[in-house]
Amino acid sequence: ETFLHRIRRTEPHLHSFLHVSDAVLKEAEEIDRKIERNEALGPLAGILVAVKDNICTADMPTTAGSRVLEGYRPPFDATAVRKLRESGAIIVGKTNLDEFGMGSTTEGSAYQVTANPWDLSRVPGGSSGGSAAAVSARQCVVSLGSDTGGSVRQPASFCGVVGLKPTYGRVSRYGLVAYASSLDVIGCFGSSVADAGILLHSISGHDRFDATSSKRQVPDFASQFISKDFLESKPLKGLRVGVIRETLDDGVDPEVRSSIRGATSHLEELGCTVTEVSLPSFSLGLPAYYILASSESSSNLSRYDGVRYGNQVAADELNSLYEHSRAKGFGSEVKMRILMGTYALSAGYYDAYYKRAQQVRTLIRENFKDALDKNDILISPAAPSAAYKIGEKKNDPLAMYAGDVMTVNVNLAGLPALVLPCGFVEGGPNSLPVGFQLIGAAFEEEKLLKVGHIFE
Ligand code: GLN
Numbered sequence: 001e002t003f004l005h006r007i008r009r010t011e012p013h014l015h016s017f018l019h020v021s022d023a024v025l026k027e028a029e030e031i032d033r034k035i036e037r038n039e040a041l042g043p044l045a046g047i048l049v050a051v052k053d054n055i056c057t058a059d060m061p062t063t064a065g066s067r068v069l070e071g072y073r074p075p076f077d078a079t080a081v082r083k084l085r086e087s088g089a090i091i092v093g094k095t096n097l098d099e100f101g102m103g104s105t106t107e108g109s110a111y112q113v114t115a116n117p118w119d120l121s122r123v124p125g126g127s128s129g130g131s132a133a134a135v136s137a138r139q140c141v142v143s144l145g146s147d148t149g150g151s152v153r154q155p156a157s158f159c160g161v162v163g164l165k166p167t168y169g170r171v172s173r174y175g176l177v178a179y180a181s182s183l184d185v186i187g188c189f190g191s192s193v194a195d196a197g198i199l200l201h202s203i204s205g206h207d208r209f210d211a212t213s214s215k216r217q218v219p220d221f222a223s224q225f226i227s228k229d230f231l232e233s234k235p236l237k238g239l240r241v242g243v244i245r246e247t248l249d250d251g252v253d254p255e256v257r258s259s260i261r262g263a264t265s266h267l268e269e270l271g272c273t274v275t276e277v278s279l280p281s282f283s284l285g286l287p288a289y290y291i292l293a294s295s296e297s298s299s300n301l302s303r304y305d306g307v308r309y310g311n312q313v314a315a316d317e318l319n320s321l322y323e324h325s326r327a328k329g330f331g332s333e334v335k336m337r338i339l340m341g342t343y344a345l346s347a348g349y350y351d352a353y354y355k356r357a358q359q360v361r362t363l364i365r366e367n368f369k370d371a372l373d374k375n376d377i378l379i380s381p382a383a384p385s386a387a388y389k390i391g392e393k394k395n396d397p398l399a400m401y402a403g404d405v406m407t408v409n410v411n412l413a414g415l416p417a418l419v420l421p422c423g424f425v426e427g428g429p430n431s432l433p434v435g436f437q438l439i440g441a442a443f444e445e446e447k448l449l450k451v452g453h454i455f456e
Contacts, residue, residue, distance in 0.1 A: 078175020150407025
């Protein structure tokens, strides 16, 4: 009731939710009854989880922020949602996002713009802006987002919460509306590292419905760190931390840079050995990401033909039905990505764009491998600036894309990364939060969570 009340009070200002469940109290009462009957409870019993609206839920609509899927009700739960329900969690609603996850502000949603709870005139980041704002404003306890090129980490930084992008394959993508399948992962938001870790634990693991999900054992990500003895044992002594040199150049807001420096000195105080490390191909990541993500999306989005899903515009001939349904259903950013992707994949340009971007992807993966052979974790800002004004970059896609420079490389390499708050910059009526990013080797979420937990 407390959460529902807060949602009613704050939603008119924030617009984080596209849909709020009407079953929350009923599900909570069911848990009460289980307690009365002394029945076993799942690890997330009664925890309110908000879910990004590109993750399928059988009892609520799933629009992916697009008109093309307006009114669509999936006949199934995404595996991550099914696992949450099996753990006793209550899905409180579906959160706003940039259409199909394409954007960095939620301004690209076909339905509404979400505001940043720290300053309502600013963006919450994106594309999982609704999920980040919901945790930040305590409209829920934790939330799920998706991260193709930074969509969990950048909004976590803008909204002052913890954001966790798992290793590619750690969490099943079954039921996640596909944007760029080789990059997409479902990620977690929480107000503490332990919350994000516990949430990740409940949704991780192999799934026979997603051939790219990993069969690796899932460690108990968070519970072992919740002990006083653990914190007193100086567990970070000798941990090798590499600060990525290319992420602290002049393009980064000076206040963000100084927050990152503050965070690294804190890590040194905790016993870490901090050095600088270079990723020579770092700056190639952004163009390679936008070519690959657009290419994959142009293929993935071909399924929205007005016949199989969502909205249809009637026409007397099949091709015009496709054409009109897509013309009306997709927003302008999505259309631009489909055009860019189709162009990059077309016979005459494939070698120059798509193939070359794949080669860059290999280079970036090798750069990370070298750096992570010499370091336990790597560090960078989560974004070059704090949250900016609504409207500021809306009509300048290149400026918006440039804001993803800190995060896209991690997706190209499939690595896990954790963003947590590390300071504030001046701006608006309040100071604005800034986050920093810890990057680990594949499947080493546990190490990131350990460092993050001790850091906070
Ligand atoms: N802003 C990036 C894009 O538009 C990343 C989005 C995401 O991670 N879903 O592609």
